[in-house]
Amino acid sequence: MNAALRLLGLLALVGVIGYLVWGGTDDVDPTQKGGASDGELRVWQSSEECASCHPEIHAEWQGSWHARAYTDPAFRSQSESYRKRDCVACHAPRPIFETGTGLYERVLPRADRLHEGVDCLTCHLLPDGRLASARPDVDTTAPCAPVFMKALQTVDVCAPCHNQHDTVDEWRRSPQGQAGVGCNDCHMPVEERAPATGRSPRPVRTHVMKGGHYPDYVATAFKVETEIRDGRLRVGVKNTHEGHNLPTDDRGRALDLVVTIQDAAGNFVPPPESLVKPGQTEGTFRARFRLPYRDEFSEINTQIPPGENATFEWELPAEKGRATVELYFKLQPYILDGADDSARVHRQELEF
Ligand code: HEC
Ligand code: HEC
Ligand code: HEC
Ligand code: HEC
Ligand code: HEC
Structure with a gap:
């Protein structure tokens, strides 16, 4: 059989299946244009x-x-x-409803439109050509033929890509995970607007999915508690979002607590020996929250688990002075505090 004939045969088969699945049912109004009702599913590309x-x-x-x-x-x-071809799997993937949702499925790379990255089709396209919706009462007659798929409502939609560094496992053990607050509840907040052109407004899930690239979002993730008592400064950094570790996922991310202590004359007070590492700038010292790369044998995991408080103490000089407490979120671990991929997400000054 030559290629053209084979193609014709395939088209006929698709047509028959299409008729059986869509054209052959009469439980939807057949006069409705588009969608699952008119038997002609659009092929999304x-x-x-x-x-x-x-x-x-x-x-x-x-x-x-x-x-x-x-x-x-x-x-x-x-x-x-x-x-490195393996990397493309999650960064330009085939639709996950084709390759499998949930924790134990492997995402596979697609061959075309690589520049679209993790695109609409990755999360919504079903093997039968319809589109997944998270609403049980979705309008299945809409022109793009949406249909309810429970996995889209749950962490199963994020899990095939986002458990590489255990974010989903961290979430499962977290207070939010236990309470059933999913990834979408935090990362896809709703906004009142039309879900599609020409429809009336209602609460609709947004698709920005903020993370470490948004310092304003990171700043909602923690609370810094400070106290000066008995000649000592105590600082606690608490993971208040309680959805997963802080920071999570990418091993490149680091949250640095930087404390600077100066006497009244402005001289830096040298770091005492403690858990805290000397900083990159003279006179400062820091604690770093981070999941190290696999080959960093000298580093331990210092991510802050959901709801937990990481606390530190410094001895203050006897005379009067000032302490500055700052937090920097870094997209790469080995960069300076003021560098491009570093954002200051907290700053506070205390007199003593
Ligand atoms: C199983 C899915 C998966 C595979 C395979 C994968 N990644 Fe990723 N990658 C992710 C996810 C999910 C994130 C986002 C994590 C985050 O932001 O914390 C990410 C983030 C990144 C980032 C950070 C981007 C930034 O803007 O800082 C880089 C760089 C990266 N991956 C490189 C790679 C390389 C190189 C490979 C191959 C060795 C690879 N990835 C393979 C899922 C994957
Ligand atoms: C010709 C217009 C049109 C096009 C093109 C279209 N859609 Fe839709 N879509 C709609 C309408 C109308 C609705 C119904 C919205 C409502 O009232 O809830 C809808 C609903 C949906 C829903 C379900 C909404 C819900 O309530 O959960 C999803 C998901 C969706 N579309 C995804 C897509 C994706 C992804 C594409 C591109 C591959 C696409 N749509 C292309 C018009 C369109
Ligand atoms: C990373 C996965 C992902 C990508 C990429 C993605 N979506 Fe979604 N989308 C979702 C999830 C998950 C929901 C449902 C969230 C919920 O209701 O819990 C959703 C919901 C929707 C809805 C219904 C919104 C509502 O609240 O009624 C529409 C419409 C939609 N997406 C269209 C699109 C379009 C168009 C694109 C591309 C421009 C796109 N999505 C890209 C995951 C994704
Ligand atoms: C098919 C794989 C895939 C799926 C499914 C997926 N993601 Fe991602 N996600 C990625 C990759 C890859 C990146 C990193 C992109 C980069 O920075 O280059 C990423 C980045 C992110 C980020 C970080 C944004 C930032 O500011 O850096 C968040 C948050 C996120 N995803 C949330 C979600 C949520 C929530 C879901 C489920 C609704 C989801 N993702 C589903 C692959 C995926
Ligand atoms: C209770 C709210 C909440 C829940 C639930 C939640 N997150 Fe987050 N997530 C955040 C906040 C706040 C940040 C920014 C601070 C941080 O990195 O922890 C974040 C950061 C992220 C990042 C960015 C990490 C980076 O490299 O910059 C990814 C990826 C992510 N979350 C994925 C997920 C996934 C996947 C789930 C579900 C398994 C989830 N989140 C559940 C609030 C939440």
Whole structure:
């Protein structure tokens, strides 16, 4: 059989299956245009096709790190300009409803439109051509043929990619995980708006999915408690979001607590010997919260577990002076406090 004939045969088969599945049922109004009801499912090829009817969600996604997962310069360089093929699996994946949702499924790389990264089709496209929705009462007659899939409501949709460094396992053991507060509840807050062009507004899930690239979001994750008593400064950093460790996931991330103590004349008071490492700047000392790379044998895991408080103490000089307490969130661990990929997410000054 030559290639053209084989293609014809395949098209006929798709047509028959399509008729049996869609055309053959009469439980939806057949006069309704589009969607699952008219028997002609659109073949989705790109996230750009969703933009005309879901403009806000498309714009949010476009600006998100999911959309940039492949073109991201950090990914490009660490994957050795894409030579490490295994890396492409999660950074430009095939639809996960095709390869499998949940913790134990492996995401596979796609062959085309790599620049779209983790795109709409990755999370929504079903093997039968319809689109997954998290709403049991979804309008299945809508032009893109959405249908309820429970996995989209749960951590199962994030799990195939986000447990590489145990975020999902951390979540399961956390107070939020125990209470059933899922990844979406924090990372996809709702906004009142039309879910699609021409529809009435209702609370709709946003798609920015903020994480470490958004210092304002990181600043909501902790509480810093300070106290000066008996000539000592006590500092506690508490993980208050309680959804997973702080920081989580990427081993490159670091949250640095930097404390500077000066006497009244402005002289830096040298670091006492303690748990705390000397800082990169003279006169400062720091505690670092981070999951080390596998080959960093001298480092231990210092992530702050959900709800826990990491506490430190410093002896203060007898004379009067000032202590500055700062927190920096870093996208790469070995950069200076003021560098581009570092954001100051807390600062406070205390007189003693
Ligand atoms: C021709 C317009 C149109 C296009 C193109 C379109 N959609 Fe839709 N979509 C709709 C409408 C209308 C609804 C129903 C919204 C409502 O009332 O809840 C909808 C609903 C949905 C839902 C379910 C909403 C819910 O309530 O959970 C999802 C998910 C969805 N679309 C995803 C997509 C994706 C992904 C694409 C691109 C692959 C896409 N749509 C393309 C019009 C469109
Ligand atoms: C199992 C899925 C998966 C695979 C395979 C994977 N990654 Fe990732 N990668 C992720 C996820 C999820 C994140 C986001 C984690 C976060 O932000 O904490 C990420 C984040 C990154 C980042 C951080 C991007 C930034 O902006 O800082 C880099 C760089 C990266 N990955 C490189 C790689 C390289 C190189 C490989 C291959 C050796 C690889 N990844 C393989 C899932 C994966
Ligand atoms: C990383 C996975 C992911 C990507 C990428 C993604 N979505 Fe979603 N989307 C979800 C999840 C999860 C939900 C449901 C959240 C919930 O209700 O708990 C959702 C919900 C929706 C809804 C229904 C919103 C509502 O609350 O009614 C629409 C419409 C939608 N997505 C369209 C899109 C479009 C269009 C794109 C691409 C521009 C896209 N999504 C990209 C995961 C994703
Ligand atoms: C198919 C794989 C995949 C799925 C599914 C997925 N992600 Fe991601 N996610 C990634 C990758 C890859 C990155 C890193 C992109 C980069 O920075 O280059 C990422 C980054 C993120 C970030 C970090 C954003 C930042 O500021 O750096 C958050 C938060 C996130 N994802 C949340 C979610 C949530 C919530 C879900 C489930 C609704 C989900 N993701 C589903 C692959 C995935
Ligand atoms: C109770 C709210 C909450 C829940 C639940 C939650 N997160 Fe987060 N997440 C946050 C906050 C706040 C941050 C920013 C601070 C941090 O890194 O811990 C964050 C950060 C992240 C990051 C960015 C890490 C980086 O490298 O910058 C990823 C990825 C992520 N979460 C994925 C998930 C996934 C996957 C789930 C579900 C298994 C989840 N989160 C559940 C609140 C939550």
